[in-house]
Amino acid sequence: MLHKLRLAVVGLGRVSKSHLPAIRELSDQIKLVALVSRDEGKLRQEAEKCEGIHTYTSYDDAVNDPDIDAFLLLLPHDLHAEYSIKALRAGKHVLVEKPMAMNVQEAEEMAEAANRGKVTLMIGQSRRFYQPVMESIRQVRKKAIGELININAMLLAHMDKPAADWWKDESKIGGFIIPLWGSHILDYIQWAYGRAPKSVYAQGHSNNPNWSGEDEVAISMNFGDGQMANVWMSFNAGCRPTDEVGLTGKRIWSTQNSIYERYLIGSNGLLHLKDEYELSLNGEKLETCESTFPNFKWQLEEFANAIREGREPLASGREIIQVMKVMDGCFESMRTGQVVQL
Incomplete structure (x- = not known):
């Protein structure tokens, strides 16, 4: 035993x-x-x-x-x-x-x-731990869309007040939308490419006084050899609530009231991940799972x-160091307004 x-x-x-x-x-x-x-x-x-x-x-x-x-x-x-x-x-x-x-x-x-x-x-x-997500990586590895040349990821969500008090403090959270959600997206992109990008350029702004970190971000990555990736994230995609609770609908962490899409463009095809729950190849559904899938x-x-x-x-410390390098590069680019070589 x-x-x-x-x-x-x-x-x-x-x-x-x-x-x-x-x-x-x-x-x-x-x-x-x-x-x-x-x-x-x-x-x-x-x-x-x-x-x-x-x-x-x-x-x-x-x-x-x-x-x-x-x-x-x-x-x-x-x-x-x-x-x-x-x-x-x-x-x-x-x-x-x-x-x-x-x-x-x-x-x-x-x-x-x-x-x-x-x-x-x-x-x-x-x-990472959803069947459609795992299958998307398998499709990339088997070159079902040819050579991967671009990944476009978009998260549009609304949050007015943070779900935990320590999120308000940039010294405890290390930013805002980038560590909270960008860490997932940046991890997926590097996992799909199988390597870290050569450079990153990022713009970010904080629009909500309820926290100090960035809540609106655009990130562009260059992987060399004509390969690239772009990320757009917003926690401002919705009307401000009028109640004291400070939330419109469900919290973003349910993802039921958000738009979360990833498009993987290849030299001969397109993979589309809708949230973590649905994967399509050239418009045809390949894999789905329920939103209650036990990923944890x-x-x-x-x-x-x-x-x-x-x-x-999977996602060992040694592997995720590369994600941290890109996150550091994003914050440096936001501070300097320059492309950061990694």
């Missing part, structure tokens, strides 16, 4: 509501052994659902627990590097929410800690399997 991965979850905020059910669904492979949070109320409330679980308000105490094999880190972005490195140096495996870190220097330190400790570091690029379960299963099999996971 295979040893179950003994997992601790750190952080019980908004995103934990997606991760915790996935852990329970994988109870044959993963044992949730600990919860870590500074919020004692949330800690007690969640612990009541789990028999025999350990609870910690101190992360250092949890890191020193020999009964924990791995950590799932669900924290503000400015804590990703510090908490990941501490666990990796203690010989623990880490799955940390995206974006990987605040900048590429932090990301490289995380990957180095994983390499030195011979442990697994995976980044929560959860939007699939992601966590990949993490556990990679550890068990002694291999790098």
Whole structure:
């Protein structure tokens, strides 16, 4: 019988509501052994659902627990590097929410800690883990559209108030729409091309006083050899609400009230991803899935399997360093108004 991965979850905020059910669904492979949070109320409330679980308000105490094999880190972005490195140096495996870190220097330190400790570091690029998305990459690899020459991605959504208070603070989030959503799109584009771009040019503006980071962005990437990609993202695509809640319809994270499209242009065809739920090749549907598809379960299963099999996971720390390089390049380009060579 295979040893179950003994997992601790750190952080019980908004995103934990997606991760915790996935852990329970994988109870044959993963044992949730600990919860870590500074919020004692949330800690007690969640612990009541789990028999025999350990609870910690101190992360250092949890890191020193020999009964924990791995950590799932669900924290503000400015804590990703510090908490990941501490666990990796203690010989623990880490799955940390995206974006990987605040900048590429932090990301490289995380990957180095994983390499030195011979442990697994995976980044929560959860939007890879849908059947239509995976199939789109398979179609690119088999050259179903010939040679990939351009990717155009567009996100139009409306958000008036942030879903978490720390999103308001650029020093904790590292921007706004780029780390929150752009980290997914930039990851997909580089995954599809199989390499990082040679240069990036970006324009970005903040239009909403409820946060300090960018909420309107245009990004252009040059991959060389006539290959390119363009990204347009907006959190301003809707009328301002008149109620105190500050939201028009559902929050963007449901994606039910947004437009999210990716067009992959090849030398002999077109792939179209509509959100993560529908893939078409030259106008014909190839793959669909329900909006309730358990992508967090699939992601966590990949993490556990990679550890068990002694291999790098999809979206490994070493791979996602390239995404951080492009994100850093975007912010440098926005500051300078220049094309940034990567």
